[in-house]
Amino acid sequence: MSNTTLTALFTLGRKEVVRILRIWSQTILPPAITMTLYFVIFGNLIGKRIGQMGGFDYMAFIVPGLVMMSVITNSYGNIVSSFFGAKFSKHIEEMLVSPMPNWVILFGHILGALSRGLIVGSIVTVISLFFTEIHIHNMWIVISTVVLTSVVFALGGFINACYATKFDDIAIIPAFILTPLTYLGGVFYSISLLPEFWQTVSKFNPVLYMVNAFRYGFLGVSDVSIYTAYVVILTFVVVLTIICLTMLHKGVGLRS
Amino acid sequence: MTIALKVSKLKKTYKNGTIALKGLDLEVKAGEIFALLGPNGAGKSTLIGIISSLVNMTSGDVEVFGDSLTRQRNKVKSHIGLVPQEFNFNMFEKPMDILVNQAGYYGVPRKIALERAEKYLKQLQLWDKKDSMSRMLSGGMKRRLMIARAMMNEPKLLILDEPTAGVDIEIRRSMWEFVEEIANAGTTIILTTHYLEEAEQLCKNIAIINHGEIIQNTTIKQLLTTLDIETFIFDLDKQPSKELLELLDAEITEDNSIQLDVHKTKALNDVFKHVDKLNYKVLSMRNKVNRLEELFYKMTHKEDQEMEKQS
Numbered sequence: 001m002s003n004t005t006l007t008a009l010f011t012l013g014r015k016e017v018v019r020i021l022r023i024w025s026q027t028i029l030p031p032a033i034t035m036t037l038y039f040v041i042f043g044n045l046i047g048k049r050i051g052q053m054g055g056f057d058y059m060a061f062i063v064p065g066l067v068m069m070s071v072i073t074n075s076y077g078n079i080v081s082s083f084f085g086a087k088f089s090k091h092i093e094e095m096l097v098s099p100m101p102n103w104v105i106l107f108g109h110i111l112g113a114l115s116r117g118l119i120v121g122s123i124v125t126v127i128s129l130f131f132t133e134i135h136i137h138n139m140w141i142v143i144s145t146v147v148l149t150s151v152v153f154a155l156g157g158f159i160n161a162c163y164a165t166k167f168d169d170i171a172i173i174p175a176f177i178l179t180p181l182t183y184l185g186g187v188f189y190s191i192s193l194l195p196e197f198w199q200t201v202s203k204f205n206p207v208l209y210m211v212n213a214f215r216y217g218f219l220g221v222s223d224v225s226i227y228t229a230y231v232v233i234l235t236f237v238v239v240l241t242i243i244c245l246t247m248l249h250k251g252v253g254l255r256s
Numbered sequence: 257m258t259i260a261l262k263v264s265k266l267k268k269t270y271k272n273g274t275i276a277l278k279g280l281d282l283e284v285k286a287g288e289i290f291a292l293l294g295p296n297g298a299g300k301s302t303l304i305g306i307i308s309s310l311v312n313m314t315s316g317d318v319e320v321f322g323d324s325l326t327r328q329r330n331k332v333k334s335h336i337g338l339v340p341q342e343f344n345f346n347m348f349e350k351p352m353d354i355l356v357n358q359a360g361y362y363g364v365p366r367k368i369a370l371e372r373a374e375k376y377l378k379q380l381q382l383w384d385k386k387d388s389m390s391r392m393l394s395g396g397m398k399r400r401l402m403i404a405r406a407m408m409n410e411p412k413l414l415i416l417d418e419p420t421a422g423v424d425i426e427i428r429r430s431m432w433e434f435v436e437e438i439a440n441a442g443t444t445i446i447l448t449t450h451y452l453e454e455a456e457q458l459c460k461n462i463a464i465i466n467h468g469e470i471i472q473n474t475t476i477k478q479l480l481t482t483l484d485i486e487t488f489i490f491d492l493d494k495q496p497s498k499e500l501l502e503l504l505d506a507e508i509t510e511d512n513s514i515q516l517d518v519h520k521t522k523a524l525n526d527v528f529k530h531v532d533k534l535n536y537k538v539l540s541m542r543n544k545v546n547r548l549e550e551l552f553y554k555m556t557h558k559e560d561q562e563m564e565k566q567s
């Protein structure tokens with residue numbers, strides 16, 4: 001990698017992080033509040049009646065799920081609003097006229113999404129400490145799954161932002177696809193509670209693998225094989241990256 | 257002589273079917289200030305968009321300092337600085353950040369970027385605004401900010417799409433000075449404008465685009481001689497009589513004002529003689545329209561008529 005490419009990547013990454021911190025009341029505070037409410041309501045109030053799930057207190061069970069959920073929505077939300085915002089107000093052209101390679105444009109935005117995902121994820125984790133203890137079964141699995149999942153949803157958000165032509169377009173996918181997939185992705189329950197048919201259906205939901213692999217990193221339990229989970233996640237990373245780079249190359253939604 | 261820009265058989269058809277460029281050819285020599293003229297919708301911004309990689313071409317090629325856009329896009333990009341027609345920066349960022357980030361995208365290290373940003377913000381009289389929110393800048397300041405931004409990679413070719421639109425006369429002059437200074441330092445400049453005075457002031461060579469084709473590629477001097485008729489408005493001290501109007505072949509525009517066409521080769525003395533003889537006083541006199549608009553009108557009219565003849 002040449003020095004100029006590194007400078008470009010560093011510039012974009014830095015800009016994205018500055019943006020997140022500058023508008024922290026939109027980027028960091030709301031998810032922290034929402035997740036605290038989840039902890040209070042599901043974990044504390046309702047959770048006490050639920051008893052055990054997957055061999056653990058309900059609260060301990062849903063903490064990894066909720067952390068992952070906040071990582072997913074915030075990674076996606078960050079890249080979509082930053083990149084679509086840049087398109088909408090045209091300052092994306094600052095990047096398009098410059099010789100920075102397409103992969104730098106993509107990777108720089110992913111760095112932003114990853115930063116927001118990890119910042120929010122860490123805050124949610126810290127908040128959860130007020131409600132439960134956290135075990136860590138395998139640190140490396142925790143870190144790798146959270147990073148890879150954040151990247152998957154950053155890539156998805158990037159594609160969404162490329163195709164979007166109006167603000168509605170960046171609200172539709174999160175509302176109709178992302179939220180259902182996350183809620184049905186084993187954040188709140190173990191799929192072993194479901195009838196067999198719905199268990200099979202759930203296995204077509206990629207979020208299930210991410211949440212379970214992440215939970216495995218903490219608790220050492222998972223509804224799915226941890227290897228399968230990595231294969232699924234990595235496949236998504238590779239395929240979505242190829243799609244993003246192809247779109248950038250063709251200028252889909254960026255160049256008329 | 258080095259060629260800064262060579263456009264060959266460039267075609268552009270937008271997705272909605274609009275044909276914006278119909279096989280355009282153009283050459284601009286290094287070191288000059290070149291004006292691209294043409295009426296609204298002629299294809300100027302489309303051409304500039306393609307050169308600066310913001311618009312995909314349909315076919316043809318563009319070479320900038322010998323590097324081909326289709327084969328060495330990134331090299332071409334690094335030669336160019338662009339000031340687009342419409343504002344395209346983040347209104348919620350500060351001028352300083354906008355400039356330093358733009359330099360960073362070009363790979364300019366941060367330390368140098370900061371120095372350059374200071375230099376150009378000062379040159380364009382924006383230094384005291386460096387930390388204001390960009391959306392707070394006035395229209396003219398925003399335009400100058402885009403000029404400063406385009407200089408951050410110290411381009412060999414600076415392209416300005418209507419840089420002085422909506423800019424007051426004083427700032428316009430200082431922008432002309434800035435452009436001339438940069439040109440003197442060796443940067444090639446291509447600009448579009450709707451003001452003939454601007455082209456006259458800055459450029460030696462010009463091209464006129466209409467309907468996606470170059471219809472004139474000549475020197476500004478040559479162009480001005482084709483403007484053979486001038487329209488004048490005279491404000492008189494009293495209501496003009498029929499006799500005067502007939503003598504001058506003029507028409508009334510307002511109460512005491514008349515309008516007449518005068519051929520460039522004819523002296524105005526005759527006109528004044530008639531006015532004098534009939535005992536009128538000329539209180540003031542002025543050219544009627546934007547000469548460039550008139551020129552476009554004539555040229556494009558001629559073209560349209562020829563097209564009609566052919567069909």
Ligand SMILES: Nc1ncnc2c1ncn2[C@@H]1O[C@H](COP(=O)(O)OP(=O)(O)OP(=O)(O)O)[C@@H](O)[C@H]1O
Nearest residue numbers: 256270272274276295296297298299300301302303
């Ligand atoms: N994104 C686009 N999609 C479809 N048509 C477009 C697009 N941009 C420009 N056009 C059309 O292409 C033609 C050329 O437009 P262009 O903006 O290049 O003209 P221009 O010479 O810059 O005009 P102006 O002096 O008004 O800036 C026009 O007919 C315009 O409507």
Ligand SMILES: [Mg+2]
Nearest residue numbers: 300301341417
């Ligand atoms: Mg234009």
